[in-house]
Amino acid sequence: MDLTLTLYQTLYASGAMLLIALIVLLIYSKSPGSKKQQDEGDKNEAYLGGEEHPYDQESVGSTNFFWSIVNQSLKNVYKKIIDRFHTYALDSWLLYMSVWLAFLIILLIILVGIL
Amino acid sequence: MDGYALIVSAFAGSTSFITFYNVFFELDKPLVYKFGGWVPPVGIIYEVDKLNALLGFVTGAIMFLIVLYSVSYMKGKRIEWYYTMLLGLETGLLGVIYTGDAFNLFVMVEVTSISLYGLIAFYRTEGEAVDSALKYALLGAVSTTFYFIALIFYYGSFGTLNMADLAAKAGGLSFPFSGAPYGNIFLGTAIALALTLWAFTFKAALFPNHFWLPDAHSAAPAPVSAALSGLVVSNGAYVVIRYLYTIFGNATISTGPLSLFSPNSLTAFPAAFFESIKLALLVLGSVSAIVASLLMVLQKNVKRVIAYSTIFHLGLVFMGIGLGTDLALKAAIFHLINHAVAKSLLFISAGILTAYAGSRSIQKLGGIGRYAPITFSTFLIGVLAIEGLPPFNGFMSKFMLYTAFLEAGLAPLVVIIIVSTAIAMMAWMKVLFSAWLKKPEKPFENVKESSVVLVPIILAVLCIALGLLAPVIDKSILTPTVGSLRDVNSYIQSALNAIGSAGG
Amino acid sequence: MILDVQAFIDILWFLVAVVVFPGFLFTFLAALLNQWYTRKVFARMQNRIGPKYVGLSGVLQPFYDFLKLLSKESITPKFGRSRLYVLFIGIGIGSCISTLLFLPISPFRIQSSFDVIIFIYLGLWSSVAFAIAGLMFPNMFSSIGVSRLLMLMFVFEPAWVISLLTPVVLVSKSSGVLSFSVAETVERFSVIWSNPIYLVLTLVSFAAALVSLQCRLGLQPFDIFEADSEILAGVFTEFSGVKLALASLFHDIEMFVGAFLIVFLFLGGAFPFSLNLAQFSIDTLVGILVIVVKFLLVVLVLVAVKASSARYRIDQAVSFFFKYPLLIALAALIIATIV
Numbered sequence: 001m002d003l004t005l006t007l008y009q010t011l012y013a014s015g016a017m018l019l020i021a022l023i024v025l026l027i028y029s030k031s032p033g034s035k036k037q038q039d040e041g042d043k044n045e046a047y048l049g050g051e052e053h054p055y056d057q058e059s060v061g062s063t064n065f066f067w068s069i070v071n072q073s074l075k076n077v078y079k080k081i082i083d084r085f086h087t088y089a090l091d092s093w094l095l096y097m098s099v100w101l102a103f104l105i106i107l108l109i110i111l112v113g114i115l
Numbered sequence: 116m117d118g119y120a121l122i123v124s125a126f127a128g129s130t131s132f133i134t135f136y137n138v139f140f141e142l143d144k145p146l147v148y149k150f151g152g153w154v155p156p157v158g159i160i161y162e163v164d165k166l167n168a169l170l171g172f173v174t175g176a177i178m179f180l181i182v183l184y185s186v187s188y189m190k191g192k193r194i195e196w197y198y199t200m201l202l203g204l205e206t207g208l209l210g211v212i213y214t215g216d217a218f219n220l221f222v223m224v225e226v227t228s229i230s231l232y233g234l235i236a237f238y239r240t241e242g243e244a245v246d247s248a249l250k251y252a253l254l255g256a257v258s259t260t261f262y263f264i265a266l267i268f269y270y271g272s273f274g275t276l277n278m279a280d281l282a283a284k285a286g287g288l289s290f291p292f293s294g295a296p297y298g299n300i301f302l303g304t305a306i307a308l309a310l311t312l313w314a315f316t317f318k319a320a321l322f323p324n325h326f327w328l329p330d331a332h333s334a335a336p337a338p339v340s341a342a343l344s345g346l347v348v349s350n351g352a353y354v355v356i357r358y359l360y361t362i363f364g365n366a367t368i369s370t371g372p373l374s375l376f377s378p379n380s381l382t383a384f385p386a387a388f389f390e391s392i393k394l395a396l397l398v399l400g401s402v403s404a405i406v407a408s409l410l411m412v413l414q415k416n417v418k419r420v421i422a423y424s425t426i427f428h429l430g431l432v433f434m435g436i437g438l439g440t441d442l443a444l445k446a447a448i449f450h451l452i453n454h455a456v457a458k459s460l461l462f463i464s465a466g467i468l469t470a471y472a473g474s475r476s477i478q479k480l481g482g483i484g485r486y487a488p489i490t491f492s493t494f495l496i497g498v499l500a501i502e503g504l505p506p507f508n509g510f511m512s513k514f515m516l517y518t519a520f521l522e523a524g525l526a527p528l529v530v531i532i533i534v535s536t537a538i539a540m541m542a543w544m545k546v547l548f549s550a551w552l553k554k555p556e557k558p559f560e561n562v563k564e565s566s567v568v569l570v571p572i573i574l575a576v577l578c579i580a581l582g583l584l585a586p587v588i589d590k591s592i593l594t595p596t597v598g599s600l601r602d603v604n605s606y607i608q609s610a611l612n613a614i615g616s617a618g619g
Numbered sequence: 620m621i622l623d624v625q626a627f628i629d630i631l632w633f634l635v636a637v638v639v640f641p642g643f644l645f646t647f648l649a650a651l652l653n654q655w656y657t658r659k660v661f662a663r664m665q666n667r668i669g670p671k672y673v674g675l676s677g678v679l680q681p682f683y684d685f686l687k688l689l690s691k692e693s694i695t696p697k698f699g700r701s702r703l704y705v706l707f708i709g710i711g712i713g714s715c716i717s718t719l720l721f722l723p724i725s726p727f728r729i730q731s732s733f734d735v736i737i738f739i740y741l742g743l744w745s746s747v748a749f750a751i752a753g754l755m756f757p758n759m760f761s762s763i764g765v766s767r768l769l770m771l772m773f774v775f776e777p778a779w780v781i782s783l784l785t786p787v788v789l790v791s792k793s794s795g796v797l798s799f800s801v802a803e804t805v806e807r808f809s810v811i812w813s814n815p816i817y818l819v820l821t822l823v824s825f826a827a828a829l830v831s832l833q834c835r836l837g838l839q840p841f842d843i844f845e846a847d848s849e850i851l852a853g854v855f856t857e858f859s860g861v862k863l864a865l866a867s868l869f870h871d872i873e874m875f876v877g878a879f880l881i882v883f884l885f886l887g888g889a890f891p892f893s894l895n896l897a898q899f900s901i902d903t904l905v906g907i908l909v910i911v912v913k914f915l916l917v918v919l920v921l922v923a924v925k926a927s928s929a930r931y932r933i934d935q936a937v938s939f940f941f942k943y944p945l946l947i948a949l950a951a952l953i954i955a956t957i958v
Contacts, residue, residue, distance in 0.1 A: 006518075006731040007511060007586035013729055013737055014506040016637045016717035017744065021709030023643055024865065028705040031689040033861040045696065074409075081409060090250065096323040097254075100399075101261075101313045107391060108305035504747075505740050518733045521799055526788055526956040530949065533739075534777055544769055548754065548762075 117186045120198040124175075124182040127205060131175030134213075138168040139595065144605045147215070147613040154614045155215070156277035162215030164606055165599035166448070169592065170353055171212045173452050174346050177459055178205045180570050184463055185338045187567040188470070197237060197336075203230035204342060211350050215610070217269060217276045220354065221262055224318070227347065228255045234339045235331050247330035254327055258317040265310035272303025279610030282362045282603050304363070305388060311358055312392065319351025321396070321433050322403040325426045329414075332422035333475065337466020340418060344425040344462060345455035352432050352451060355396075359436070360444070360600050363389065397437030401531050403430025408535035411542035416475045417468075420542050421461050424501065427539055428454045431532065435516055438523060444600065445593045446515035453500070453508040453581060460497035460574035464490050467567055468550065471559055477546055481553030489564050491550060493571035498543045500578040503536060508581035515589075629727070636727035641719040649879075650871035651681040656915065657874070657922055664926040681871070685864055693860025696756055701862065704755040708865045711748035714741045715869075715876040721801040722883055724896060730802040735787045738801050739780050745873060746772050746835060749854075752866075756857035764853030767933050768844035774940035775834040781948040782824035782831065786884055788955045789817050801884070808887035816958060820951045825885035827948035832877045833921055834940070836870065840928035841936055878917045886913050 028034055138146050145164035149155065163171070182201065189197055207227030214220050232255070236248035270276055273284050285304070317324040328348075332340045407426035414420045428450065435447030467490045469475045472483050484491035500507035503514075513532070520528045581588070599605070636642055655670060655678050662669030670677025695701045718741050720729045729737075750772065753765045789811055790804045791797055811817045837845035847853040858866045888894060889906030896903065931939065 004586045004590050006733055006737070007514075007589060009729045009731050009734055010505050010510070010514070010737050011583065011586075012633065013717045013720065013741055016633075016642075016720055017710060017713035017741065019637050020643055020713030020716050021706060023638070024709030024712055025702075025705055027689075028861055028865065031861050031864075033689055033691045033693050033864075034701070035692075077409065078413070081406065082413075093254075093326040096326070097317070100316075100323040101309075103395070104309035104313055104392075105306070107395075108302075108309055108388065503740075504744065505737065510740060514733075514736050517736050521733065522797055524956065526784065527953055529784075530777075530781060530952065533780060537773055537777060541769070541773060551754070554757075 116195050116198055117182075120182050120202060121186060123202060124179045124205060127209065128175040128179035131171045131209065134163055135168040135172035138163055138165055139592065145599070145609040147609050149613055155610050156275045156280045159219050160215045160277065160279075160610065160613060161213045162279060162606065162610060163213055164609075165596045166353070166356070167212055169448070169596055170349065170451070171209060173455055174205075174208050174212060174349075177345055177455055178208070178342065180573060181338045181342050181459065181463075184341075184567065184570040187565070187569075188338060188466060189336065196233070200230045200233045200237075201339070201342075204234065204339075204347075208342075208346055208350055212353060215278050217266055217278055217281065221259065221266060224259055224262070224350075227350070228252075228259060231255075231331075231339075231343065231347065235335045235343075237336050237339065238334070241334065243330070244334040247327070247334045251327045251331045254317065258314040258324075261310045262314035265307040265314070268303045268307035268310075272307075277610065278357070278362055279607045283607045285363050308358065308363070308388075308392070312355060315351045315354045315358075316399075316433075317351070319348045319355065319429055319433070320426050321429065322399045322406065322426075325403065325407070328426055329419050329422040332425065332462075333416055333418035337462055337469070340422075340466070341459040341462035344422065345459040348425060348429050349451045349455055352429065352436065352447075355433075356436055356444070356447075356600070359389065359392070360439075361603055361606060393437045393439050395437070396433050397528075400430045400433035400435075400437055401528060403427065403433065404532065404535045405538075408539040408542075411539050412545070414542070415477055417465055417477050417480060417546055418462070418475050420477075420546055421458070421465060423542075424461075424539060425454075425458060427535065428458070428501070431513070431516060434528065434532075435519065438519055438525075440519055440523060441597050441601070442515060442522060443519035444597050445589070446512055446519050448596060449515060449585075449588070449593055450509075450512035453512045453578075456574060456577050456581065457497050457500040457507075457509060460493060460571055460578060461501065463574065464494040464497060464571045467571070468494065477549050480546075480550050482550070482555035483559060484551040486555075486559050487564055489568050490571060493568070493575045494550070495547060496575040496578060497571075498547060500582070502540055502543060506579075506582045508578050508585065511582055511585035511589075632727040636720055636725050637716070641722070641725050642716055646716050646719065646872055646875060647868070650868070650875040651685065652678070653875045653878075653918065654681040654871045657918060660919060660922045661926055664923065685868065688864035688867075689861055691860040693862045696758065696857055699756040699857065701755075704752050704862060705865060707748045707752035707755070708862075708869050711745045711752065711869050712872050714744035714748065715872050717741055718880065719876060722880075723802045723805050723888075724894065728802060730800055732796075732798045732800060735784070735799045735801050735804075739783065742779070743776060746776065749869065753854040758857050760851040760856045761854055763850045764844045764847065764856070768854060770933060770937060771834055771841065771844065771940075774937055774945065775831045778827055778940060778944040778948055779831040779835070781945070781952050782827040783884065785824040785948070785952050785955045786811060786821050788952065789820065792955075805883045805888050808890055812887070812890070817955075820955050820958075821885060823951045824948050825881070827944040827951075828881055828885060829917070829920060830940075830944045832881065833924060834936070835877065836874050836921070838921060838925040840924075840931045842930055843933050843936060847930075874918075874921075878914055878921070881917055882910060882913045886917075 134146065145162050146168075147155075147163075148161040150159045150161070153159070182198075185197070185201065204227060207223050207225075207230060210223030211220060211227065214223060232248055232252040235251060236245050238244045266276065269281065273281055275281065275284070313324070317327075320328040332343055335343060404427050407423045407430060411420050411423040411427070414423065432447045432450050432454070435443045435450065468480060468483050468487065471487055471490075472480045474480070496507070500509045503509040513536075517529050517532070520526070520532075638644065658680070659669040659677070670680035673679045673683050693701070718738055719725060720727065721734060721738050722728075746768070750765050750768050753761055753768065786808075787799055787801065787804045790807050791799045793810045794803075794807070811821050834841040837843070844853050845855060850856075855863070855866065882888060889909045892902055892906040892909055894903060894906035894910070
């Protein structure tokens with residue numbers, strides 16, 4: 001079946017990708033600049049442009065990792081979802097679940113009524 | 116105690132494999148087992164066709180791995196209660212999958228649920244665990260009660276509770292021992308099906324019924340979360356498939372959800388009802404996917420991130436079920452299997468990492484990746500597999516789902532899936548980034564990766580293997596499964612043959 | 620699996636396609652020549668001369684730069700992982716090159732129904748791999764750069780995917796069989812030219828794809844994650860010596876492959892002429908010439924925008940993307956499925 005053929009093609013494409021990754025690794029290992037270096041002075045410290053290295057703030061905090069997207073672009077979407085809709089209060093759960101049940105029952109009433 | 120549990124679950128796993136092998140490669144029709152020798156529909160039968168056998172094998176195998184993992188993960192505490200409830204959970208899961216009788220389904224669902232109520236509240240000194248178990252228990256009891264009411268309507272209008280018998284009567288055939296249907300069969304069917312679907316979309320956490328899932332999955336112990344996310348929600352989806360496509364299968368020849376809006380293809384009430392139900396499942400599946408992926412980004416607890424991801428993927432499965440073409444059903448079933456494997460892997464390795472770090476918050480997990488590299492790399496493989504990057508197994512089933520949508524002409528749904536996958540990827544990046552690169556707040560002590568890391572490695576290898584073998588699996592396992600799902604007549608015929616043969 | 624002569628020949632063609640044409644060697648040469656062209660044009664726009672001395676009008680300059688960087692010592696900071704970094708850059712380069720195997724010019728063609736989906740996913744690996752590679756060195760500025768890259772990835776990848784789907788959907792709807800195959804889109808591009816609505820939709824998604832490529836490459840006004848002075852050098856801070864050679868090779872290959880794919884998918888490749896590399900005739904040569912001209916024009920547009928823009932802030936960039944390319948491309952795709 002043609003779908004099976006496509007799945008085989010995926011394997012070929014991924015194989016090509018990995019083959020080239022191996023070629024690049026080969027280039028890296030053969031190049032003269034990648035030989036072992038001596039650790040002298042502070043050559044191996046992270047380059048921070050003269051700043052001190054605050055080890056505990058080494059990177060962005062996990063809650064702010066996608067700051068711009070969550071707090072700005074999608075802020076309206078999130079406000080709607082969390083404040084109006086997905087509050088963690090139990091009675092609103094029951095409300096939505098009963099809405100789905102009511103929808104199913106109304107659907108059948110309408111359809112039985114028509115036919 | 117744990118040795119006993121290991122032996123029993125190994126036995127269950129191997130018998131489910133034997134059943135799978137038998138039904139797929141030796142017999143070509145469903146396998147029937149009569150309890151106590153009573154013929155259907157007077158007695159209860161277990162009827163195993165290809166879908167059952169496949170899902171049963173997956174359940175048996177993964178439960179064995181989970182018990183294996185529990186042996187090294189849960190030590191001390193009150194493990195005699197733990198293993199009792201865990202084996203009860205396995206009993207209920209396998210019972211739901213293999214049964215051929217609607218009332219037995221109810222009993223087995225209750226067995227599953229009761230074991231779950233206890234297992235979720237296992238850490239009984241944590242308020243969150245008891246709280247989420249109580250909420251799940253109350254809502255779960257309500258939903259299974261609704262299913263019980265649905266059973267009353269089935270019995271009232273059809274006169275029988277056997278699944279093969281219901282399938283026969285819905286298709287207009289007759290079945291011995293139970294008489295003709297009584298009353299307005301359309302009304303009875305409709306009410307019963309509505310209540311059944313509601314009850315089992317609760318179990319499978321489809322969009323408005325999903326609120327219990329994040330709390331329950333994140334408060335339970337790690338092996339239980341793996342079983343919950345991988346196997347219990349798959350059970351709910353399996354029951355929906357069984358009701359829509361086997362029992363009422365003759366009425367749901369699908370030409371796509373958009374056929375609801377073209378009047379010529381709806382000649383009778385059942386067709387209209389089923390098409391609109393499938394359209395509702397499609398819509399709710401998409402909403403589930405979007406909402407769950409948006410909410411994943413905001414979580415601060417790593418197990419809640421994984422739990423919302425379960426809701427997202429079950430939304431995808433229900434989109435496949437709602438579409439209803441052969442390819443969509445294949446994609447949905449394959450995605451159920453892949454999701455079970457990858458999600459168990461995620462919960463299991465996250466359990467190990469949170470045990471090392473002593474906390475479930477993403478912030479406190481900072482830097483654990485460097486101390487436990489093997490566990491972290493299995494977690495990474497789980498994330499890549501579930502997000503659907505080739506060549507892992509998640510990509511293969513998502514690919515089949517995309518193909519099914521493109522064939523039905525619904526390209527915007529493909530865009531919805533891609534966008535929600537991208538949003539979910541943001542949340543996974545947060546977790547991975549924090550675990551790999553942050554400096555730990557205080558250095559973790561006594562982190563040694565012992566034999567507990569064996570099970571995640573097995574599951575990771577399985578993810579890769581399922582991905583690489585996907586073309587073979589598609590041809591030899593999935594296509595016969597959907598074929599047998601559509602073949603309602605052989606389902607009914609096997610039950611009839613069971614009446615004919617004497618003895619058990 | 621019986622290993623007969625046919626399978627052996629297939630494997631041989633696969634290796635030729637992956638390593639030589641349109642594989643690693645061809646892409647390497649083309650990407651570095653493209654870098655020369657970019658640098659020359661950019662310099663002229665800034666009233667400079669650009670590369671001049673090495674080779675004929677400086678053509679060999681990028682090659683010399685690459686070789687020089689290969690021989691420089693590459694400093695690995697404490698806690699950094701060089702080998703993993705090289706692996707992920709390799710995966711990024713590999714994913715770009717393997718997308719070229721889907722085009723009709725490749726001797727080992729990867730083609731089947733619905734292969735546009737594999738195509739999309741392979742393209743995703745390139746940015747993801749680069750982001751992971753950037754995280755391999757524990758430097759504060761690298762992490763900030765990577766977090767900005769990931770935020771941008773969240774907007775330019777959907778824009779690329781949606782704009783890519785439009786010509787594929789249009790071409791495959793016009794044949795009776797739904798095939799959604801990349802190679803078929805390129806071969807039957809005349810379908811789009813013959814219908815004005817299709818042409819408008821394809822041009823709209825062409826514009827969206829250009830903007831998305833500009834962002835993916837980190838060219839102004841979207842060079843937010845790359846060479847920032849605000850965050851030292853952003854993602855590129857700790858790359859030195861051989862690692863820098865590989866990273867800039869990755870950047871050049873991404874630019875070449877991105878523009879090449881745009882030429883084939885949105886402009887039809889050798890459109891008015893057919894490109895049949897099996898036979899060498901005047902038609903083929905003219906086809907190759909047309910492809911080269913279109914490619915140079917696309918890169919000219921990219922460089923022109925780069926030379927004349929300042930840098931966006933991250934939230935400005937994300938809002939811009941949501942408002943214009945993403946919504947317009949989505950509208951084009953929805954119209955394309957309905958029409």
